[in-house]
Amino acid sequence: MTRNNKANDTAIAHHVNYATAKMGMWIFLFTELLFFGGMFLLYSVFRSKYAAEFHTSADELNIYFGTANTVILLTSSTTMALSIALVRKGERRLSMLFQLLTIVLGLVFLGNKYIEWGAHIRAGIYPHSPGLDLMGRGKIIFFSLYYVMTGIHGLHVLVGICVILGMLFFTAKGIVHQGDFVKLENTGLYWHFVDIIWIYLFPLFYLIT
Amino acid sequence: MTSAEDNAAAPPSFYHSKGKFRGILSWVLSTDHKRIGIMYLLAILTFFIVGVTLGILMRLNLIAPGKFISERTYNSLFTVHGVIQIFLFIIPGIPASLGNFFLPILIGAKDVAFPRINLMSWWFYMIGGVLVLMSVFIGGGAPDTGWTFYPPYSIRTTANISLALFGVIILGFSSIFTGLNFITTIHQLRAPGMTFFRMPLFIWALYATAWTQAIATPVLALTLMLIILERFFAIGFFEPLLGGDPLLYEHMFWIYSHPAVYIMILPAMGVVTEIFPVFSRRTIFGYRAIAFSSLAIAFFGYLVWGHHMFTSGMSDISRIVFSLITFMVAVPTGVKVFSWLSTLYKGSIRLDSPLLFSLSFIFLFSIAGLTGLTIGTLSLNLYLHGTYFIVGHFHYTMFGGAAFGFFAGIHYWFPKMTGRMFNEKAAKVAWATMFIGFNVLYFTMFILGLQGMPRRYFQYLPQFRTNHIISTIGSWILAAGLIIMFWNLIRAIFKGAKAPMNPWGGTTLEWQIPSPPPAENFETIPIIEHGPYKYD
Numbered sequence: 001m002t003r004n005n006k007a008n009d010t011a012i013a014h015h016v017n018y019a020t021a022k023m024g025m026w027i028f029l030f031t032e033l034l035f036f037g038g039m040f041l042l043y044s045v046f047r048s049k050y051a052a053e054f055h056t057s058a059d060e061l062n063i064y065f066g067t068a069n070t071v072i073l074l075t076s077s078t079t080m081a082l083s084i085a086l087v088r089k090g091e092r093r094l095s096m097l098f099q100l101l102t103i104v105l106g107l108v109f110l111g112n113k114y115i116e117w118g119a120h121i122r123a124g125i126y127p128h129s130p131g132l133d134l135m136g137r138g139k140i141i142f143f144s145l146y147y148v149m150t151g152i153h154g155l156h157v158l159v160g161i162c163v164i165l166g167m168l169f170f171t172a173k174g175i176v177h178q179g180d181f182v183k184l185e186n187t188g189l190y191w192h193f194v195d196i197i198w199i200y201l202f203p204l205f206y207l208i209t
Numbered sequence: 210m211t212s213a214e215d216n217a218a219a220p221p222s223f224y225h226s227k228g229k230f231r232g233i234l235s236w237v238l239s240t241d242h243k244r245i246g247i248m249y250l251l252a253i254l255t256f257f258i259v260g261v262t263l264g265i266l267m268r269l270n271l272i273a274p275g276k277f278i279s280e281r282t283y284n285s286l287f288t289v290h291g292v293i294q295i296f297l298f299i300i301p302g303i304p305a306s307l308g309n310f311f312l313p314i315l316i317g318a319k320d321v322a323f324p325r326i327n328l329m330s331w332w333f334y335m336i337g338g339v340l341v342l343m344s345v346f347i348g349g350g351a352p353d354t355g356w357t358f359y360p361p362y363s364i365r366t367t368a369n370i371s372l373a374l375f376g377v378i379i380l381g382f383s384s385i386f387t388g389l390n391f392i393t394t395i396h397q398l399r400a401p402g403m404t405f406f407r408m409p410l411f412i413w414a415l416y417a418t419a420w421t422q423a424i425a426t427p428v429l430a431l432t433l434m435l436i437i438l439e440r441f442f443a444i445g446f447f448e449p450l451l452g453g454d455p456l457l458y459e460h461m462f463w464i465y466s467h468p469a470v471y472i473m474i475l476p477a478m479g480v481v482t483e484i485f486p487v488f489s490r491r492t493i494f495g496y497r498a499i500a501f502s503s504l505a506i507a508f509f510g511y512l513v514w515g516h517h518m519f520t521s522g523m524s525d526i527s528r529i530v531f532s533l534i535t536f537m538v539a540v541p542t543g544v545k546v547f548s549w550l551s552t553l554y555k556g557s558i559r560l561d562s563p564l565l566f567s568l569s570f571i572f573l574f575s576i577a578g579l580t581g582l583t584i585g586t587l588s589l590n591l592y593l594h595g596t597y598f599i600v601g602h603f604h605y606t607m608f609g610g611a612a613f614g615f616f617a618g619i620h621y622w623f624p625k626m627t628g629r630m631f632n633e634k635a636a637k638v639a640w641a642t643m644f645i646g647f648n649v650l651y652f653t654m655f656i657l658g659l660q661g662m663p664r665r666y667f668q669y670l671p672q673f674r675t676n677h678i679i680s681t682i683g684s685w686i687l688a689a690g691l692i693i694m695f696w697n698l699i700r701a702i703f704k705g706a707k708a709p710m711n712p713w714g715g716t717t718l719e720w721q722i723p724s725p726p727p728a729e730n731f732e733t734i735p736i737i738e739h740g741p742y743k744y745d
Contacts, residue, residue, distance in 0.1 A: 020393055020397040023392075023397065027389045027393065027423055028389055030424075034428055035428070035430060035431050037427075037428070038428045039431065042435075042446055042461075127443055128442060136452075137452025138452065144444035145446075147442075148438060148444060
C-alpha cells in the first residue's frame with residue numbers, strides 16, 4: 001500500500017518544487033495587485049470628483065521624464081527576460097551581464113524619479129506645502145496621489161533591484177543554473193509586474209492633460 | 210500498513226528530534242510546521258489572556274463608572290482590547306496554530322509548501338504584536354480611536370496611532386504569507402490519492418480562509434498605511450479639509466474587515482466539522498454541501514461590507530442591496546448547521562469535552578447568526594446601530610463562535626499535539642462555567658442594546674445599571690471558566706497521562722501517526738483510497 005521509490009520521489013519532488021514556487025509567486029503577485037488596486041480605486045474616485053482639476057494638474061508634470069522612464073522600465077523588462085532565457089540555455093555569465101543591466105536601468109529609473117520629485121519639491125509642490133494648500137482641493141489630492149502612487153511604485157522598484165542583486169549573487173555561486181532557475185524566473189515575474197504597474201501610472205498621471 | 214520493522218525503529222517525536230539548533234533557537238529558528246504551530250498557539254493564547262484582562266477591566270469600570278478607571282483610559286481599553294483580540298488572537302487564531310500543525314498532516318504531507326516563509330510569518334506576527342503592545346506604553350499615549358481607526362479622529366488624535374497601525378500592517382503581511390502558503394500547500398502537496406473531495410473538511414475551511422486572507426488583507430495594509438501617511442504628511446485622502454473623504458476610508462476598511470469576519474469564523478466551522486463525525490461515530494452528512502458552503506461564505510463575505518455603514522451615508526439602493534446580500538450569507542451558514550445536526554442524528558454520541566464545546570458553538574453561533582439577520586435588516590439597523598446589541602452580536606460570533614470552536618479544537622487535538630491527556634472532568638467543569646458566564650455576560654448586552662445603551666460609552670443613565678452589573682458578574686464567571694480551562698491544560702502538559710495514538714477513535718490521517726508526531730510526520734507518505742470520515 002505504500003510507495004517508497006526514492007528515485008521516483010526525488011523526480012516528483014523536483015517537479016513539485018518548480019510548480020509550487022511558481023504558484024506561490026503568482027498568488028503573491030495577486031496580493032500585490034490588490035494592494036495597488038486600492039490606490040487605483042482611490043484614484044478613480046477622486047478623478048471623477050475633481051475631473052477638471054486633475055486635467056490641469058497633469059499639465060504640470062514633465063512628460064519627457066515620464067516618457068523616458070517608461071522606455072527605461074520597458075527596456076529593463078526585456079533585459080530581465082533575456083537573462084532568464086540565457087540561464088536556461090546555460091549561458092550563465094551572459095545572463096549575469098543582463099541582470100546587471102536590469103539593475104542599472106532600475107537605478108536610472110529611480111534617479112530620474114529623484115530629479116523629477118526634487119523639481120516639484122523645489123517648486124513648492126508637496127503634501128501640505130504652503131503653496132499647494134492654496135491651490136484647491138483637486139490639485140492637493142492629485143499631487144498626493146502622484147506622490148503616494150509613484151512613491152510606493154518606486155519602493156517596489158527598489159525592492160526589485162535588491163532582489164535582482166541577490167539573484168546575481170546566486171547565479172555567480174551556481175545556485176541559480178540551467179537545471180534550477182525558478183528563483184530567477186520568479187524575480188522576473190515580479191519585475192514585469194512592477195513594470196506593468198508603471199504602464200498604468202504613466203497615462204493616468206502624465207497623459208490625461 | 211506498518212510492519213514489525215517500522216515499529217521497532219519508531220522515530221522520536223518532533224519535540225525530541227535533533228535539528229540544526231539547540232535550546233530556544235531550535236524553536237524560534239525551526240521551519241518544522243509543528244513547532245511553528247505550537248509557538249503560534251502559545252503566543253496567540255498569551256495575547257488572548259492580555260485581551261481578556263483588558264475586557265474584564267472595561268466591565269469593571271461599567272459597574273461603577275469613574276471609580277476605577279478614567280475616561281481616557283477607558284477609550285484606550287476598548288481600543289487595545291479590540292486590536293489585540295481581532296488582529297492578534299482571532300484572525301491568526303485557528304489557521305496559524307491548529308492549521309499550521311495539522312494542515313500538512315491531514316493531507317499527508319511532510320510540511321507546508323514554503324517552510325521558511327512559514328517561519329517568517331511567525332516572526333512578522335511576533336514583531337507586529339510587540340509593536341502593537343509598545344504603542345500602548347510609549348509616545349502620545351495608548352490608541353483611543355476604537356479598533357476601526359476611523360478618520361478624521363484617527364488622523365487628528367495625539368495618541369500613538371502610527372506605531373499601532375504599523376504593527377497591524379506587519380501582522381497583515383504575516384496573515385497574507387500564511388494564506389499564500391496554505392493555498393499552495395493544499396494545491397501542490399496532497400498525498401497520492403488525496404483528491405480535493407477526499408480532504409478533511411477542516412482543510413476545505415482553511416482553503417477558503419486562506420484565499421480570503423490573501424485577497425482581502427492587502428487592501429487593509431494599504432488603507433492603514435494611508436492613515437500613517439495622512440498623519441505624517443497630510444496627504445488628505447480621508448481628510449475633508451483637504452478635499453478627501455472619510456467615508457472612503459470606511460469603505461476601504463470594511464472591504465477587508467468584513468471578509469476578515471469569515472477569516473475568523475470559517476476555520477472554527479472547519480474544526481467542529483472534524484469533531485462531530487468522530488464523537489457521533491457517523492460519516493459527515495453532506496460532505497460536498499459543507500465544502501462548497503465554505504467557499505460560498507467566503508465569496509459572499511466580500512460583498513456585504515456596506516452593512517457596517519448603514520448609518521454612515523450611502524444611497525438607499527446600495528443599502529438595500531447590501532442588506533439583501535447579507536441575508537444571503539445565512540443560506541450557506543444554515544446548510545452547515547443543518548449538516549452538523551444531521552450528522553449527530555441517530556449517531557452513537559460520546560459527550561466528551563470537544564463535542565460539548567462544538568455543541569455550544571452551534572448554539573452560540575446560531576444566536577449570533579440570527580441576531581446578525583436582525584441587524585442586517587435595514588430598518589432595524591437604523592435603530593440598533595452603535596448600541597450594545599451590536600456588541601452582543603459580534604461577541605456571540607467571535608467569542609461564542611470562533612473562540613469556542615478554537616477551544617473545541619484545542620481539546621480535540623491536545624493529545625496529538627502534546628502526547629498527554631487532560632482531565633476530562635475538569636474540562637467539562639470549565640466548559641460549563643464558561644458557557645454560563647458567556648451567556649450572562651453577552652446576552653444581557655442584547656437587552657441593553659434594545660433599551661438604547663450606546664456602545665463605547667464610559668457613563669450611562671441609571672436605568673441601565675442593573676443590566677450592566679449582571680453583565681459584569683457574567684464576565685467574572687467567564688474568567689473563572691477560562692482559568693479552570695487553562696489550568697487543566699497546563700497541568701496536563703506536565704502531569705497528564707500519556708495519550709494513545711488515537712484517543713477519540715478518529716479516522717483522519719493525524720490519528721494514524723504517533724502522539725506527538727515524529728518530525729517527518731509520516732515514515733512513508735500514505736496513499737489515500739477513500740474519504741476522510743469512514744464509520745460503519
